[in-house]
Amino acid sequence: MINLTHAMTATAAPPDATFFIALNAGSGHSETDERRSTIETVLRQAGRKFELTMIDEPGTIDDIAARLAQQAADSGGVLVAAGGDGTINAVARQAVAHGCQFGVLPQGTFNYFGRTHGIPEDLSEAVHALLAARVHPVQVGVINDRVFLVNASIGLYPKMLEEREADKKQFGRSRLVAALSALKTLLSPHQRLRLVLQIDGKPQRLRTATFFVGNNRLQMEQIGIPPLSDALEDGRLAAVAPRTKGKLGMLWLMLHGALGRMGRLNQADELTTFSFKQMEVQVRSLSRRRQVKVATDGEITMMDNPLEIHVMDEQLLLLKPEPKPAAAQ
Template sequence: MPAPLFIILNAGSGHAETELQRTTIEDLLTAAGREFELAVLEQASELAGIAKHMAARARDTGGVLVAAGGDGTINTVARAAVDSGCQFGVLPQGTFNYFGRTHQIPEDLAEAVQALLTARVEPVQVGLVNDKVFLVNASIGLYPKLLEEREIDKKQYGRSRLVALLSALKTVLGSYRHLHITVELNGKTRTLRTSTLFVGNNRLQMEQVGIAPLAERIEDGKLAALAPQVVGKFGMLALLLRGALGRLGDSPDLHAFGLTSMTVKQRGLVGRRRIKVAIDGEVTHLNAPLVFRVLEGQLLLLKPAPATEADQEPLALAS
């Protein structure tokens, strides 16, 4: 029998049509005769607890834990799937949906549910910063500030990629502090002054900003690190523009390297040992130092089955 699905739908992922989403999922799975259990999340603070409970149910029944929401929701539910060892599915409902798009999961909810019904299991790479999972990226410095400002602007102007871009421009041209960090990598220590340290675990995101070599390293079991040099506001604006045009790799003002493990210490942490970190679009605080690494165990993701040759060939016209 097909494995039962244990689905967590985040009603706070920026969609007013939560009821429509719920009925879409229920109607399609019922019509397919698939056993499922659906939990609608009303409060973000409840997500981790519900994910842990549903993951235990999936593990005990040989089922699949499924996240319906944006990259932040997917991250939290994926952590529960990794901890329990159960299979994991995704119904992307966010703004950018980097994780879902990387793994060819449709952004349309009905299409994503249909794809889930015929999906195959494939292990995918997971990144860790200290004990926190990240599927897309983790960062310190300017990027967490950018995400916080973006959430404020989205609540006022709505969720869209245009709002996100304009919010980023506003943040880059505003005031912020530069980081002074030491990085321990491959047995060597180096000092960096940068506005932000960005560690990526998503091939699509690296390709979109124009850093194809690092995208290939992610496919080879590594993480990708980016750290712009201190270049001033207009220099940062130029870097942002290069990234939007997919040419960030051409910039001489960028440190970029691959890694499997890296320890980061922030200089000047007098009287405090916690650092603000953005993880898959959600901002939190972690104890210093920060240790970035690739998780040894992988996430058992249900990915859409590849199209068959018959599906790909156009239908012949009747004579």
């Protein structure tokens, strides 16, 4: 489903706007140097002005992104994130806060955000696409004042992400490592969540091992719930909670999630699903703890309980390629 409002409000980016690029140096030195060289070569050949800043330490990303976002806002430039979904999220937060245009050079494992918006995964192709892109407003989700572009989750899924990052540092980044890490996490003891939800003002109780809120059409389509992917085009967020209690059922769900393609599910038997614009989530299974572990676009944060989740009024001004015309029949 195409959001016609978004399509009609797409505008051309200024051809002389400077790109302020934040490049995540999380990979090995040789790979990072190659990525930097690729970006610089394409932009110089195009005669485009740019400033490229390396993010060498994860703890510096917010400060670097804020500085570059301010420069972009002051000069009418474009803030650009080069990295995985977590890097894109951190830089996009500053783009929204400063009201500047935003570009993406996806370099992660799954690249849900870039793939959803038709941005090539090949770096050279992505830079060329950025040069010809138009500005499209993109929906942003918020959970307790923290934005998310792809998803937010609590319960078993954040635990799986923590284990996956640790295993990737030891064994390398691949979907096989992600799947085996998910298997290890699932077979370890875990607690089912007792949740009290207020969904657009209506109460609901839920028990689940993990609670997942999606803001990404591609991921919802891979889960196999087309109505929820359509809801994302209508200014809503999508909620998914596995109902299965058995480890075999959870194994199937989490492994497919770790591989980035969950496959089509029998919603009536396996999942609770719904869409919403605003929701409060009270986690009742935390005893006296007042905070809950939340994953947003792959990054883990402790947040106050209850959680407030909604669609942000402001939209992200994303530079993305125009869709290719359909082939004539």
